Amino acid sequence: MSDAIQVPGVKVSSKSMPAVGLGLWKITQDSAAQAVYEAIKVGYRHLDSAADYGNEQQVGEGIARAIAEGLCSREELWITTKLWNTYHRAEHVEAACRRSMDDLGLDYIDLYLVHFPIALRYVDFNDRYPAEWIFDHSAEDPAMELDQVPLSETWGAMEQLVESGLVRQIGVCNYSAVLLHDLMSYARIKPAMLQIESHPYLTQEALLRTARSYNMAVTAFSPLGSLSYVELNMAGANDTVLTDPSVLAAAQRNGVTAAQVVLRWGIQRGTAVIPKTSNPQRLIENLTLTEFTLNDEEMDAISALNQNHRFNDPAQFCEAAFNTFHSIYD
Template sequence: MSSYFTLKNGLKAPLVGLGLWKIPPSSAADQVYNAIKLGYRLFDGAADYGNEVEVGQGIKRALDEGIVKREDLFIVSKLWNTFHAPANVKIGLDKTLKDLGLDYVDLYYIHFPIATEFVPVETKYPPAFGVDDNAPFVFEDVPIIETYRALEEAVDAGKVKSLGISNFPGALIQDLLRNKLTHPPVALQIEHHPYLVQPRLVKYAQDLGLFVVAYSTFGPQSFVELNHPKVKNVSKLFDHELIKSIAKAHGKEPSQILLRWVTQRGLAVIPKSSNPERLLQNLQVENFDLTEDEIKQISDLDIGLRFNDPWDWKNQEIPTFV
């Protein structure tokens, strides 16, 4: 099992979890159930992933069989862009809790610092990019602090144990923290891989004591099946000569080297896999150490290449990371 990170509110979160993005609903229940049996305790999901009903089924099966207790699990979800208005925060969160079949989630992120037009759950769910995915975004004038205040009410109501922010740049984090928050964020989730290291943002967040969680740790590999155009411009990290040579030196898989590069620096990881052998390999990334030189060499692959950039979603100017 993974080691744990103590959050600022005293809760403990595993350093290695299972990412639920792109896991098809048809297999999500079995994958979550089997991952729990293997030793996974953190499950990183989101309303936008479209599989929370099935994720909940996998959790329930493990609970019903007594493999774990609810308090043994650290369940994560995220508030989607269409639910930012305070009146809609409750709608989004309650839908997630109903789908998961849970009374609370351990960590609830603001998925992106982007507020778009509300889509009723009866109209379309998950809302994705709106009622018409091909139309330009319709934005709502909702400051982040208004969304956050509504989330603090959810903590007070016992529906959420911890609050987090995802895909937030440093200036926006600083602006949020200038407010007198009742329940300050305990976690920051960011795209983080050797092609996009973001060392200043990581240091800033860690200096604040935030639980920094890396997604898309395998870089281009996470976006191949999406036919992302930027994938064509770089080598896959699993095939990169540097990663392969370090893996050979340690008797590990390239995936384990990439994950250890993250966890050894104090960040959490949430890799996805449907293969039981790889699931176990991904969980076993804290039983060896990279040298300082190896960590530096991997970090030096940084070229500022971001794959998950809202600016690219619809060729529309959304300045999240500008």
């Protein structure tokens, strides 16, 4: 416990969430348990999961091992997971939450998020889990099938999770400012978190200001930009921010890596960050962000790299991968 790296916190309602977490998207089932165990061992206390990632059972194994060996207690961990698109109807929300809890081996979730503002036709757990995006893979033209579920219905069921004690905090992912305004007009239990793609090529300053005007914390996924998307053919090798001269200059002045500079930029602008890695050295590097500070000139230069370049855009990947055009951003 004493050797664990200490990380700053981000205020989420009345709680403090570690500002650096381990993103679990695209960590394979074979490596997830060990990756989580090693992350907790070096000091991670914030894990960002989702039913759709398909590795929650293995993540739970890593958590259980770490707790059993005394590396941490359950109360010291912050576990985020997410409601998948196929479970938006009110009658399916609690069952989806409980399935994640069972797979993770937890009796409560710290933060439960609506993964996308996209409602898809229900797929039973026994038919396919994770349900993924396509409704029927055996169809002649497999595609997404949308379900007509108001976001307000889904949110009402999310609120019931808090009231029943299954979940401590609730929030949303991939919402626009307009959807946040709408949500705040009917939410009895206000969203505590907005999770969005954000990095120097997609700073989303107006959306961050909107969230903060509602006292919502913000978590940036894909905080290093294109790295998560090259292998999915959703980004090119030249799309990386890590070779930009302003990032490299800041890295040289501070004696750190380019990735550490970009993650530090995210923390200094007030967001939590959830980089993904299973590399032991990268685990430590991504967590070690408090030993240096970017100056105002460095912060401004990195923010100026904004291109409004979104890598994770349903308008692009849904049509390319799932035969369905579905845009949620203007």
